[in-house]
Amino acid sequence: MIRQQPPHGSSTSMDDGCQTISDPQRLQALHATALLDTPAEEAFDRLTSLGARAVQVPAAMVSLISDQRHYLKSICGMAPPLGRTLPFSHSFCRYVVETRAPLVIADARESTLLGRNPAIVEFGVIAYLGMPLTTEDGYIIGAFCVIDHHPRQWRDDEIRLIADLAATTMTEINLRFERDLARCAKAELARAHAEALARLSEVQRLQAELARQQAAAEAVRAKAAMLARSNADLEHFAYLASHDLQEPLRMVTGFINLAQRRSTSMDAQTSGWLTGAADGALRMQRLIQDLLAFARVDSIPRSGLVCDSDAALSEALRILGTKLTLAQGRVEREPLPRVACAHSQLVQLFQNLVANAVKYRGHDQPCIHIRASTSDGTVTFTVADNGIGIEPDLTPHVFDLFCRLPNPESQRGAGLGLAICKRIVERHHGRIWVVSQPGLGSTFHFTLPAAAEIAA
Numbered sequence: 001m002i003r004q005q006p007p008h009g010s011s012t013s014m015d016d017g018c019q020t021i022s023d024p025q026r027l028q029a030l031h032a033t034a035l036l037d038t039p040a041e042e043a044f045d046r047l048t049s050l051g052a053r054a055v056q057v058p059a060a061m062v063s064l065i066s067d068q069r070h071y072l073k074s075i076c077g078m079a080p081p082l083g084r085t086l087p088f089s090h091s092f093c094r095y096v097v098e099t100r101a102p103l104v105i106a107d108a109r110e111s112t113l114l115g116r117n118p119a120i121v122e123f124g125v126i127a128y129l130g131m132p133l134t135t136e137d138g139y140i141i142g143a144f145c146v147i148d149h150h151p152r153q154w155r156d157d158e159i160r161l162i163a164d165l166a167a168t169t170m171t172e173i174n175l176r177f178e179r180d181l182a183r184c185a186k187a188e189l190a191r192a193h194a195e196a197l198a199r200l201s202e203v204q205r206l207q208a209e210l211a212r213q214q215a216a217a218e219a220v221r222a223k224a225a226m227l228a229r230s231n232a233d234l235e236h237f238a239y240l241a242s243h244d245l246q247e248p249l250r251m252v253t254g255f256i257n258l259a260q261r262r263s264t265s266m267d268a269q270t271s272g273w274l275t276g277a278a279d280g281a282l283r284m285q286r287l288i289q290d291l292l293a294f295a296r297v298d299s300i301p302r303s304g305l306v307c308d309s310d311a312a313l314s315e316a317l318r319i320l321g322t323k324l325t326l327a328q329g330r331v332e333r334e335p336l337p338r339v340a341c342a343h344s345q346l347v348q349l350f351q352n353l354v355a356n357a358v359k360y361r362g363h364d365q366p367c368i369h370i371r372a373s374t375s376d377g378t379v380t381f382t383v384a385d386n387g388i389g390i391e392p393d394l395t396p397h398v399f400d401l402f403c404r405l406p407n408p409e410s411q412r413g414a415g416l417g418l419a420i421c422k423r424i425v426e427r428h429h430g431r432i433w434v435v436s437q438p439g440l441g442s443t444f445h446f447t448l449p450a451a452a453e454i455a456a
């Protein structure tokens with residue numbers, strides 16, 4: 001265990017004491033023992049006591065030598081100095097480290113090296129036998145020494161015995177080092193284990209969360225599919241009902257007309273009832289037509305359609321010709337772009353918005369301005385009128401099904417025209433909204449994809 005040769009590649013040298021003491025690798029080996037400044041321990045005290053008894057001396061020590069001080073890990077037969085530390089001036093053991101060899105002194109007073117050491121007078125150190133404490137790597141970290149207060153010649157068997165005790169001390173130090181390493185490794189293993197467990201539980205938590213989200217997404221998908229089916233059923237029903245109601249209604253209207261033609265033989269009251277019935281039938285006809293238009297919105301294919309908005313507006317105005325003429329309405333229009341929309345649906349959009357502008361006109365003759373602007377592949381249409389306007393807090397509701405605002409003209413309508421507009425716009429991924437003030441007219445805006453978007 002004890003090696004007398006300096007470590008291979010060490011920068012220290014036997015004849016340069018200072019360098020040996022402050023060799024960083026030696027100091028690293030010393031600090032690795034983690035014994036500096038630790039309290040006395042029975043295992044080391046037993047060894048010093050054994051050494052003292054074996055060679056019959058009053059004192060023995062286990063000394064650790066740093067680059068600045070002499071620390072006594074164990075001291076037997078002498079009172080430990082303050083902090084168990086000796087200054088280098090009083091240290092004999094430091095020379096064991098510096099010379100990297102056993103130090104055998106019969107009478108220190110006669111030694112050229114130690115003759116003036118204050119420990120001779122202060123502690124009565126006369127005879128001294130110090131053996132290096134050498135690590136497995138060959139670094140000398142201190143000394144095991146025995147001390148006598150009288151001169152004495154150290155016998156060979158005594159020197160061998162103290163060398164054995166120095167080696168045993170190193171075995172003890174190595175065992176502690178390995179035990180500490182094992183403890184650290186165990187603690188590290190426990191920490192890694194705890195970390196792995198924490199990670200595992202986090203993974204399990206994430207898996208559970210993922211499964212929960214997948215289940216929720218699946219439930220939403222199922223509900224959406226159910227809703228779509230039920231919407232389709234409802235639309236189909238509305239379509240059939242509206243369609244089938246037309247025929248009996250036509251009969252009712254026909255018979256009322258026949259009865260009205262014979263009104264000469266009728267009293268005024270009966271004739272008034274017939275006029276009321278004819279009005280009711282007409283309103284019902286419009287309602288059915290609107291419902292049919294609403295139900296049909298989704299039946300018209302969307303993909304690949306390109307529509308000339310100018311042509312669509314012209315057609316809508318032609319359909320509304322009589323109404324516009326009767327109301328002396330004026331339409332101002334700017335050139336409109338081509339859009340990705342079914343022609344018939346854009347005609348319907350313009351028709352509903354312009355018809356409303358006429359229907360909900362104010363005191364002045366209706367004046368309707370229609371224009372469009374294109375940005376980022378989206379066309380925004382604007383239909384502005386000078387009609388009665390809408391209370392701002394009611395504007396979001398005018399697009400609801402069967403919405404009729406509290407004014408006399410509204411009561412005659414079915415409240416479906418703007419709902420149809422909204423449905424057409426939204427199925428083309430657009431938006432529709434209105435900005436209005438009562439008495440100042442209304443401005444409707446809606447967006448549709450520009451025609452070029454389709455080509456792309």
Ligand code: ADP
Pocket residue numbers: 352356357359360385387388389390398399403404405406407410411412413414415416417418419442
């Ligand atoms: P309707 O088909 O019965 O006219 P709409 O769905 O077209 O119903 O319109 C809903 C409500 O919005 C109408 O009852 C009316 O009060 C209001 N409205 C629609 N357009 C205008 C407009 N241009 N000016 C003022 N109010 C309007």
